[in-house]
Every structure is written in C-alpha cells, then in structure tokens.
Amino acid sequence: MKAAAFEHACPASVADAIALLAGEADARVLAGGQSLGPMLNLRLSHPRLLVQVNRLQELTGVAADADAVTIGACVTHAAIADGLTPDIGGGVLARVADGIAYRAIRNRGTIGGNLCHADPAADWATALTALDATMLLQGPDGARSLRACDFIQGAFRTALLPGEIMLAVRVPQLPADARWAYEKACRKPGDFAHAMAFVLLCGGRRRAVIGALGARPLLLEDDDVSLAGATHSLRALSGLDEVQRRMQLVVLSRALAKAQA
Amino acid sequence: MQGSASGEGIGRSVPRLEDDRYLRGKGEFIADIRLAGMRDLAFVRSPVAHARIRAIRKPPGAEAAVFVAQDLVGVQPIVAVSGLPGFKPSAQPVLATGKVRHVGEAIAVCVAPSRAEAEDFAAAVDVEFDELPPVVDMRAALTSEIRLHDHWDNNVFLETFVEVAPERFAQPAPIVVRRRLRTARQCMSPLEGRGVVATWDRRVEQLLVYSSTQMPHIVRTGLAGCLGLDQARIRVVAPDVGGGFGYKGILLPEEVCAAYLACRLGHPVRWIEDRREQLTGNANCREHDYDITLHAEADGTLIGIDAEAVVDAGAYSAYPFSACLEAAQVASILPGPYAMQAYRCRTFSAATNKPPILPYRGVARSGVCFALEVALDAVARHAGLEPHEVRLRNLVPAAAMPFENITNKLFDSGDYPECLRRVIAAIDLPGVRRRQAAATGPLRIGFGCSIFCEQAAHGTSVYAGWGIPMVPGFEQAVARMTPDGGLELRVGIQSHGQGLETTLAQVAHEVLGIPLASIRVVHGDTALTPYSTGTWGSRCMVMAGGAVGTACRELAERIARIGAHLLQAPQEAVRVGAGLVSGPGGGVPIAEVARTWYLRPQDLPSDVAGAGLEATAGYKPPRDSGTFSYAAHAAVVSVDTELGDVRILDYAICEDGGTLINPMIVDGQVIGGTAQGIGTALYEEMQYDAAGQPLGSTLADYILPGATEVPEPRILHMQTPSPLTLHGQKGIGEGGAIGPPAAIANAVNDALAPFGVEITELPITPRRILAALLAHSG
C-alpha cells in the first residue's frame, strides 16, 4: 500500500518544529521513519503534516558528565551500536542498540523514535526502564522530564502530550560495581522479541525489567527480583498465557544467572 | 558422463548467462515497465470472510474511476474444471458478485494516475455487507451446514478414494502406528510479487498483456475465454520474473480486470501486487490434515498405509490447476519411495472461506513426505531401529528398477537405498548419537532424516486423467540460425530463476557446438514462442530441454546437407559438431553454412535446402509418466527445551537428478528449495481466526527464513540417467522443498523423545514445542 497524501515540513530548529506542531492538530513528528513509515504505508496513520526532526542538531547531540550520559532523541541505533556515543559503563548501550532489528533499520531508526513509538517489544523501553533513564521533553508550554517508567504507559502509549517533542534521554552512569545482563528470545535475529529481560544489580540493589508483554514493561525491584516474584507479577497481568509466562521466566532466569555469574 | 570438449555443454557448471543482467540490476521486471499514459489500479478488497454484498457505493464525483462487477460488460468468471468424477467446479468472479468468499477478494477496481491516488478512491468506496458465518477449518467444513457455494450440497470440491488389498488392514499387524498430523497454510513469497501491465496495441489490433507469470500461453488462453476475445487478439509477455514457485501459475482476476480495462479505457493500466495483498488476499498453499496409520511387521517391514487426508482448498478452484490437484496428488504419492502390499487413502478437497490454494514448489509432496516420514519414525521406535534402518527395509531396491509402485507410478531409475546410506554416512550418525548422549541440559540434540522421490515432467497420460483445463502434450522448441551463425532458441516455457537461458543453451551447444555466447534463448512471449503450458512441475529441463535437443538435431541435419554441398562431400560423410561441419577433406564453420543459405544462395543448388535453417520440433518422452528424481535429507538440530528454539546444526542432502545439465544450477535449485522447506518446517504460517481473518499482513508477522536461519547444506550427487529422457536428465526443481519438513520434524522429535513428547504440526514454533512440553509435564 501507499501512504495517503500528506504535507512534509523540515523545520530548522526545535522551536520551529514545535510551532509547526502547534499549528496543525493532525501532525506527526517524523524521525527515522522506521516505525512511522510502515504505519503510513499501511494507512494505519494518515496525518496531514509530517514534521521531520532527525536532521536537527539540537536532537542529535550527545554529552556526558559524572552522573549521566545524555543522548539526543534523533541519535540512531547504529551510532550507539558503533560506540559513537559515550558509554555509561560496561558497553551496555551499544549492546542493546546492536540487537535492535537489522543494520538497515538501525542506520535510520532513532532512540527517541523507538521510545515515542512505544512498541511493547521494543528494546529501549525495557532497557532504559531498567537503567532508570529520564526523557527530556519540550512542548509549547515548556520543558519537562519524565522517568522511563512513567513515560511508557502501555502498548504504543506514552505520556507525550500533543505538540511535544522528545529532546533527549539522560541515562545515569553505572556504578563501578554494577552487574547487568540483557536477554531476549526472538524467532530470528533482528525480529521483535517475544520475551525479554534486563537485570541490573548494583550496590545491593536489584532491578529487573521484563518486556514484550503486550503492555508496558514490568519493573521488579529488590526482593521482587526472583523467579517467585516474577511469577507472581506475571500471573497478575492479563493477556498472557502459560506458554508466554514460561518463556518470560526462562529468559529472566537466564538474565539473572548471567548477571550473577 | 557426457560433456563437450569446449567445457560449455551438458554436465558443465557454466556461470549463468542471465546473471549478467540480473546482478547488475539491468533486468526488466513488471514494475520497471513504463508506458505513456499508463495508470495504476488498486482493488477494493473484502474485509470479511463470508458475506452477501448488499450495496456498493462509488465515491461521489469519482464514479468514472471505479469499476464493479456490473461494469465489466461481458466478462466471464474464471472456471477451472477437473474431469475427476464428482468434482464440483466453482465460478470465481473477476470482481465479486453477490457474495464474497474470502478476506481480500476483489470487489471493485479503481483507476488513477498513481497507486496512492487509486488507493484513495478504493478507501472511499463504501460496501455494505450482510455477514454470513464463515467456514474456516477444513475438517469442520466437511460437515458444516454453512455453504460457500449456495447450490452445492456440501463444501467439498472433490472426494477421492483408492484402495489396494484393503483386506490386509483387517488382519492385526505387529506394529500399528496412527498419527494425526497438520501442516500450516502458507503464503508463497517470491521476491517479486505478481503484477500486470495491459495495453491495447493499435498497430496490430491486439491486447498486449505483460504479466509476471510462469505460463504466458495458458494466461492467454484463459484471458481469451474470460474476455470473449480470439486468442490471436491477445499477446501475453512475461518479462523478467522475480520468482514464481507456483504463485504465478494461475490466471488472475486482476489480470482479467486489467486486460478488460485496457481495452475499454484506451490507455495502459497496471496493477502491482504489494505484500499486504500477497499475504492477506491472494492464493495460499500447503494446508493439509492427515489421519495416517501404518501397519508393519515386527521388523519394521511395511504392510501398508491407511490414511485420510483433507486439503484446505480455499474458496475457489484456481485456473488452470483446479482445487483438486493437491488432494488428488496426496492420494497418488503418499506411498513415497517405498514398496508395500496394501494401501488405502481417502482425500477431501475442502472449500473454506480462505483464498484459493495453489500448487507450491514440491506440490503436496512436502506435506505427504512429512506425514509418512514422521509416522515411519514412530514405526522405527516401535521396531527398535534407527530411522534409516526402517527405511532401508522398505525402499524400492535398485535391482527392481524400473518399478511400478502401488499407485501405478513408474519409478524410472535409481538406487534409493544407496542414496540414503550416503547421506547417513555424510551426517556421521554415530558421532551425532555420541553428542546427543552427552547433552543433558536444556539444550538437546536430535537427528532426523527423510527420503522421497519426485515425479517430474509428467505429461499427457497423467494430466489427461486429472482433466484440468490444460494437459501438456508435446513440448515444442524452435531452433533458428541467424545469418551470422548465431542460434536463437524459442521456447514456450518461462525462466524465472531456474537458469534456463543457460541450460537450454548448453543442450543446444552439446548438439551443435555453437559457443554459448552466440546462443540466445527467447522465452516468455506468446508472439515469439511456440505454445506451451509453461514452467511448473519441474518439467522444463526434461521437456523444453528435450525439445531444444530434438530441434537442434533436426537443424544439424539441415546444416549437414548444406555443409556437405559446400565441402563437396557426400552427406553421409560429414558430421556436425564443435561449430563445424567436418568431412573427409576438411571442415566448414556452421557460420559459413548460415551465411551461405541466407545471403549467398547462388552458391547452393536450387534443390539443396528449402526447409531452411529454422526447425520446429516437438518432444515428448517415449513414456510420459514422468521422471523420478529422488533425494535423502538428514538434519541435526538442537532444541532449547526451555524456550522451544530449534537450531539446525548440520544438514546434508544426497540427491539424484539423473544427468545434470549444469551441476551448479542444480545445487542452486536444491539450496533454494531447502530454504523454503525450512520455512515450511519452522517458520511459515498464515493463521486465521474464527472469523476467517488472516492474522498477519506484513513480513513481520509472516516469518520467512533468512540468511541466519538457513545453513549451507552439504549436497552429494548421484547421477543415474533416466532411461526415458533425451539426455538422461530428470526434473529436480522442487525436491529441495520436499525433504526438510520431514527431516527437521523427525530431528526435533528425536531430541524431544526423552521427554515423551512428539510434535505433529507444522511449523514447529517455539510455542508449539513449549505447549507440548508443558502439556506433557502437566
């Protein structure tokens, strides 16, 4: 199928982009187009205006300080996978980015687009929830920030308000004693996962996030980070059958074993 | 082994001549064709599986751009009959009339300057439906009160029944295994989808249809019938075609629509299928359900097969292969390469609210091989034998060849047991068993094998029995010298990946010795080539190859006559070969013969060669019951028993395709088929929900194996020439796709055996494995 007709704007700044979005109720931000493109072609989405942002320097910068690494929303998965962005320790961001889709998609797909699209099986939603990243947003009414666990609200649902743009994500540096593991089960390399778990252990604290649940990622903390805790939480979720629960538990237990190894 | 001195003839792995244009992106596929004034078509397709159409409203202001069934004045529905007794034909409307019978069925067609605009119109067409309960499951279809075709008394296109010595089944056998097995509905997925460009050629007053098809002549015949045109008023051209596999062996409603509109509107139109149409709306394949029982002696010797099979044939009988080919095939090929005393098989071609089924590479055989070989492994376990041992007990031995099997198939030649022994040696079964014993964690190892034979290039005697709209007879080829000594070969088949532009040239080279660089193969155009049923059934190398060989021999005689005159030698004393006519006193190049006949006739006596240097010959093997190539596949897999992932660790194939015209191309066919067989085994499945909705619409939902899923198979060759064909060749185009589902399923089941679990449904997904393990462990 071919997309329905739309207008296409390439603003010169984030301020212009926000003004364009404010002027057209039926507008969408376009970053790498790796999720929005197929949605347009399948006519699942038919906005009047596309505001393309992935060439804006304000959205492609990276910075690091003692506490965190800040990555522009329009930095591509490929740039992160190739180590062109600062690391938070242990090569974790590159590792996650490298496992997303295929090279062609990583070349264009962006970290911000991935988070704003909020596919329940997307890698960044799970990983950045575990890493407790913060999303920096800018809208007509100013700037605000949200933790990943508050930003992702459900399958394809975020806290992004109409007219808002994600500027960057801020990912805390990992302490030296941090141990982590990221596991996923896919039908083939590059496909969306059908089970995934990110485990982070540091300073006596434990975090585990289970993704690909058809809903927002499931965050388990401290004492709940165990197979028993996960079993309990997964049972409480609707829409999962026994096979899906079992796969998630296996992936979690493998991630736990790796992180503890 | 044959093989010409120049290294370009039969038996040589010559690089493919057509690859130069393909690999440089210089081919011309259907979507590359640009005609002045051409407009795009988009179809309004049914969103529901089964409904009466109450009303269709065209978008106000755009009425002229939208066509519904009543607008296609005089267009007849597509009807594919079968002569098998009891067959119920269906009328497949080009655009739905009255009722829709599957999701994706075309209801209206919209014309616009671009596809996007045509889709805008399509989205604005308003269709009101009275929904009817759908028939979705093929077994339920057999007894359902709901009727797809209102005047039918059930939902069965055809029921068949064969039995031989059924009394043997009444006696208790030492081993009896019964299995219920299922294969999924698949979507054939060539790289290039379907597509049509149609225009009225004013100069020759002819409808010119470019179509991405495997059978241009059959499309022409079918189109003429639907449009009420003389066949001479239609020319069908298949340009470069990016894969077919059976998906393009069909007359399409879209083709009829496009052809009609080109005649009526006075400007060219085109329809280029997209993935969504391919996956949700167009013909699917391979959906079988088996209830199979094997009776065997205690030592594993087969007594017989007693089976019932249902094939989900979808809503309509597709032209030309009909809705019955697949199921009727099942009944005739289920005994596989084995000898047995008794056989009983009942089949049903069930009509359901799904797209019509089409024969896909390995037609019915991948399902049949899966059913029989999985059941045979169960016999092996009962008899305490290794899988290959039970097969060796039952395979037709070499000494029995040629062999007429229990369903009267004539196995032409070969050594089936040796083929199996070689593949078992290649896979190192003792080594696999050692690794298997050492694996105790969640990752288990399994071994599986399969062996099958593949009937190919079967002709009149077989197809006359099916009575479908086309029965292949003599295959023709034209061999024509050009005045500069080049050779044109004109064949009615179509090459879409098989490398026939190379292999047919190799056959001609073998006869005439003209260099490959000077041979052109012309195909895929009804105006330029002799009539042919096209490319399907692994028939081309045998049939078109035989025709080219025969035409070139005829041409060689004519060349010899002229050459003898030029050499002033008696005709009996000259020979044609290596590009020369040679006689006792020297030789004359074939090019010189051609130049003389065309341009310097004064050098020849007036009576020497009126027939000229263009020969048409028809070819048919002396017995046209088909060649039987055969192959054994062996797979070693690992199964993650916690996640259900299957990895192929090793894969070996031993195949016998008779004389190999080009071994490299044969390997390519085997590898490509194997990739598709792996798809059938592990990945490909279009599921339908209870409402008859397909559950996938993109390649993110319909999983095809890719580079990371297909191991490089190790291929061993045997070459037992067929006694029936011109050069001993056998058809091998489909075999690669037949063996993997059975071999892989057996390997997975071998890995799961310690858990007491057996997989009986394809594809073998992580979910199916885990569900089976969970069900077993309670």
Ligand SMILES: Cc1cc2nc3c(=O)[nH]c(=O)nc-3n(C[C@H](O)[C@H](O)[C@H](O)COP(=O)(O)OP(=O)(O)OC[C@H]3O[C@@H](n4cnc5c(N)ncnc54)[C@H](O)[C@@H]3O)c2cc1C
């Ligand atoms: C075949 C395939 C396989 C894939 N596999 C995976 C996988 O395994 N794991 C995975 O995580 N992902 C996968 N993806 C998705 C991929 O990662 C996409 O790149 C990503 O989801 C979208 O990023 P984008 O820059 O292309 O965004 P776009 O497609 O341009 O936009 C996506 C959405 O986000 C919005 N948006 C984009 N940027 C901003 C912004 N700065 N501010 C506000 N809104 C914004 C858009 O309006 C749109 O709604 C796959 C995609 C494909 C096609």
